[in-house]
Amino acid sequence: xxxxDNAATTKPYAExxxxxxxxxxxxxxxxASIHKAGRDxxxxxxxxxxxxxxxxxxxxxxxxxxxxxxxxxxxxxxGMLRRKKRFGRTILVSELEHPSVINILDHHQKxxxxxxxxRTTEAGRVDVDHLKSLLDEDVILVTVxxxxxxxxxxxxxxxxxxxxxxxxKVHFHVDATQAVxxxxxxxxxxxxxxxxxxxxxxVKGAGALMLKEIKAAEPIHYGGGHEFDIxxxxxxxxxxxAMAKALRLSVEGMSNDKERLKDFNRMIREEMEALRSIxxxxxxxxxxxxxxxxxxxxxxxxxxxxxxxxxxxxxxxCASKRATSNETLTAMGVDKEVIDGSIRISMSKDTTxxxxxxLIRSLKxxxxxxxDVLK
Ligand code: PMP
Numbered sequence: 001x002x003x004x005d006n007a008a009t010t011k012p013y014a015e016x017x018x019x020x021x022x023x024x025x026x027x028x029x030x031x032a033s034i035h036k037a038g039r040d041x042x043x044x045x046x047x048x049x050x051x052x053x054x055x056x057x058x059x060x061x062x063x064x065x066x067x068x069x070x071x072x073x074x075x076x077x078x079g080m081l082r083r084k085k086r087f088g089r090t091i092l093v094s095e096l097e098h099p100s101v102i103n104i105l106d107h108h109q110k111x112x113x114x115x116x117x118x119r120t121t122e123a124g125r126v127d128v129d130h131l132k133s134l135l136d137e138d139v140i141l142v143t144v145x146x147x148x149x150x151x152x153x154x155x156x157x158x159x160x161x162x163x164x165x166x167x168x169k170v171h172f173h174v175d176a177t178q179a180v181x182x183x184x185x186x187x188x189x190x191x192x193x194x195x196x197x198x199x200x201x202x203v204k205g206a207g208a209l210m211l212k213e214i215k216a217a218e219p220i221h222y223g224g225g226h227e228f229d230i231x232x233x234x235x236x237x238x239x240x241x242a243m244a245k246a247l248r249l250s251v252e253g254m255s256n257d258k259e260r261l262k263d264f265n266r267m268i269r270e271e272m273e274a275l276r277s278i279x280x281x282x283x284x285x286x287x288x289x290x291x292x293x294x295x296x297x298x299x300x301x302x303x304x305x306x307x308x309x310x311x312x313x314x315x316x317x318c319a320s321k322r323a324t325s326n327e328t329l330t331a332m333g334v335d336k337e338v339i340d341g342s343i344r345i346s347m348s349k350d351t352t353x354x355x356x357x358x359l360i361r362s363l364k365x366x367x368x369x370x371x372d373v374l375k
Contacts, residue, residue, distance in 0.1 A: 001309050001311065002309060002310045002311065002354075002355040002358045002359060002362075003311050003350070003351075003355070004310065004311055004312045004345045004346060004347060004351070004355070004359060005311050005312060005313045005344075005346055006287065006346040006347055006348035006350075006351070007149050007152075007178060007199075007287075007288055007313075007344060007346035008313055008346070009198045009199065009204070010198060010199060010200065010201045010348050010350070011201065011348075011350055012198075012201050012202060012203050012242070012246065013201045013202075013245070013246050013249050013250075015245055015246075015249060016201060016202050016203060016242040016243075016245045016246040016249070017203070017242070019238075019241050019242045019245045020203050020238045020239060020241070020242040021238075023044065023237055023238040023241045023242070024238040027040065027041045027044055027237060027238075028237075028238075029041040030234055031044075031045045031226070031234075031235050031237055032224065032226055032234070032235075041237055044237060044241055045065075045235060045237055045240060045241075047244075048240050048241050048243070048244035049063045049065070051244045051247075051248065052208060052210075052243070052244050052247055053210065055247050055248060055251055056187060056193070056210060057186065057187070057188060058187060058188060058193075058210055061210045061211060061212055062210070062211045062213075062214040062228065063208050063209070063210050063211075064208065064209045064210075064211065064214075064217065064227045064228055064230050064231050065206065065207070065208055065227055065231065065235055065236070065240050066206075066207045066208060066209055066227075066231055067205055067206065067207060067236070068196040068197070068198070068204070068205065068206065068207035069098075069100060069175060069177040069194045069195060069196035069199075069207050070100040070196075070207075071207060071231075072194035072195070072196070072207050072208060072209035073098070073100045073101050073104065073173075073175055073194050074100065074104060074220050075209055075217050075218075075219070075220055075230060075231060076173050076192040076194060076209055076211075076216075076217060077101065077104045077105070077141070077143065077173060078104060078108075078218070078220050079216070079217045079218030079219065079220065079230070080140075080141060080171045080173070080191075080192070080216055080217065080218075081108055081113065081140070081141065082218055083216070083218060084140040084141070084169075084171065085113070085140070087140050087169050088137065088138040088139060088140040088169065089112060089113050089114050089138055089140070090113075090114045090116060090136070090138040090139045090140065091105055091108070091113055091114065091115045091116070091139070091140065091141045091142075091143070092116050092117075092118055092131060092134050092135070092139055092141070092142045092143075093105055093115060093116070093117060093118065093141075093142075093143050093144075094117070094118045094120065094126045094143070094144045094145065094155070095117045095118065095119070095120045095327060095328075095330075095331035096120060096124065096126070096144075096145060096148050096150075096153075096155075096327070096328050096331060097143065097144075097145055097175065098145065098149060098175060098177070100175075101143055101145075101175060102327075105143075114138070116134050118130055118131045118134065118142075118144070119331075120328075120331040120332055121332075122282075122332055122333060123153060123282045123284075123332075124148055124151045124153035124281065124282060124283075124284075124328060124331075124332050125153050125154070125155060125156060125284075126144055126155050126156060126160070128156050128159050128160060128163060131160060131163060132163050135163070135164075135167055135170075137169075139167065139169075139170050140169060140170060140171060141170065141171050141172075141173065142160065142164060142170055142171075142172050142173070143172075143173040143174075143175070144157065144160060144172075144173075144174060144175075145174070145175040145176075145177070145178065146174050146175065146176040146177075146178070146179035146183065146185055147176075147178040147179040147182060147183055147284070147285055148178065148284075148328055149177070149178045149288075149328075150288075150290060150315060150326060150328035150329065150344060151281045151282070151283055151288060151290040151328055151329070151332075151344075152178075152283040152284055152285040152287065152288030152289075152290070152346075153282070153283060153284045154179075154183055154284030154285060157174055157185050157187070157190065158185065158186055160172065161189050161190055171191045171192070171216060172189075172190050172191045172192075173190075173191060173192045173193075173194075174187065174190050174192070174193050174194070175194045176193050176194060176195050177194060177195060177196045177199055178199060180195050180199060180200045180247065180250065180251075181200040181201075181247070181250030181251055181253070181254055182254070182285050182287065183284075183285060184251075184254070187210070189212070190212070191211070191212050191213070191216055192209060192210065192211050192212070192216060192217070193209070193210040194207065194208075194209055195207055195208050195210075195247075197239065197242065197243035197246060197247075200246055200247060200250040201246045201249070201250055201348070201349070202239070202242050202243040202245075202246035202247070203238075203239045203242045203243070203246075204239075205236055205239045206236055206239035206240050206242070206243045207243075208243070214228055214230070217230050218230065219231065219232065221233075250349075253349055256349075257287075257348075257349045258286065261286040261287045261347055261351070262286040264286070264347055264351060264353075264356045265283075265286040265287070265289060265347075267356055267360065268289055268345065268356065268359065268360060268363075269289065271360045271363075271364070272291055272360075272363060275364075275367055276374070277293065277294045277295060277374035277375055278291060278292065278293065278294070278367070279291065279292040279294055279338050280292075281329070281332070281334070281342075286347075287346055287347040287348060287351075288344065288345070288346045288347075289344075289345045289346075290329070290342055290343070290344050290345075291342065291343060291345065292338040292339070292341040292342040292343070293341040293343070293366075293367065293370065293374060294335075294337050294338050294341050294374060294375045295337060295341060295373050295374040295375035296340075296341045296370050296373050296374060297340055297341065298314035298315075298340060298341055298342050298343050299314055300370065301341070301343050301366055301370070302314050302343055304366040304369060304370070305343075305359075305362050305363070305366060308358075308362040308365065308366075309358075310358060310359055310362045312343050312344060312345050312346075312359075313343065313344050313346075314326075314342065314343055314344065315328075315342075315344065326339050326342060329342060337375065345359065
């Protein structure tokens, strides 16, 4: 199988699996138990917390463990909006956000919050000048992703943080899910940052919300109060320790992978750009390529590639089961026909030269097979 859907999820590192299995066997205790086994497990939990914050260069932040970025985004945004609604009602959000952000805001709009969308440039980046023009005393939240999950555009996180320095009332949330192990950002000063372990070769079911101030967040469900009274429920220690391991490895391996992925990116682009009716979107990271078979349907291309044992996706896995249009491409002003024919190819450290050759060969075969519908 040739796997090109790493933006949906990645294969765990062998080392992360080793950590997961070992902790599952030797520290399966509840980190909230006060006996020695529980306390030893809690020590491991705290070591993982410290390590994660260290890797992000945020030792002065707090880190709440969650089940993944969906939960982290929910805790950050829902709790924050509840706390800040007496200061204002306006939320500024990029048009590029993941459903786990957009759908929270949709819901809050019905409850009287005002959601304003920050424009996107043709390159799929948040337009910072437009953001600045939307800032006023009623704004309480700005939420932007660090790397887009559909085309891989890198967002101006640091520039936005600078633009917000005169607005101390504004909470700045960054969904860094697709950035970890791919692009280094300075998150210092950002109010909250979400991550998800399975996007950087950890195991599924673990994520984190890093917070400048712990009191910025509020629980969205109630229970024993395990994680700072913010996230109740027995902590998934094996997955959390595996996440800390995967995070270190993915950040350490970042520069090694980059050149190889750039070469793969170049190979795919060169071969596909030569073909009529193929449109390739701009990107910012080498491991994501969004290309369109203009005139065809993206699902048809995905299924035809899948028959050849090559796995790609249409949009994000979270949206592909619904008949939604692709918000990122729409926001960039891409033609509907191009959007309909688009597929996402996403690579990782595990992608090999042979995978890329097979992908290119299969893309060309599919191109021939469906040639009559292409524009
Ligand atoms: N944000 C972004 C940008 C994502 O790509 C994803 C996963 N597709 C999420 C949030 C949600 O992550 P999870 O499914 O791990 O909760």
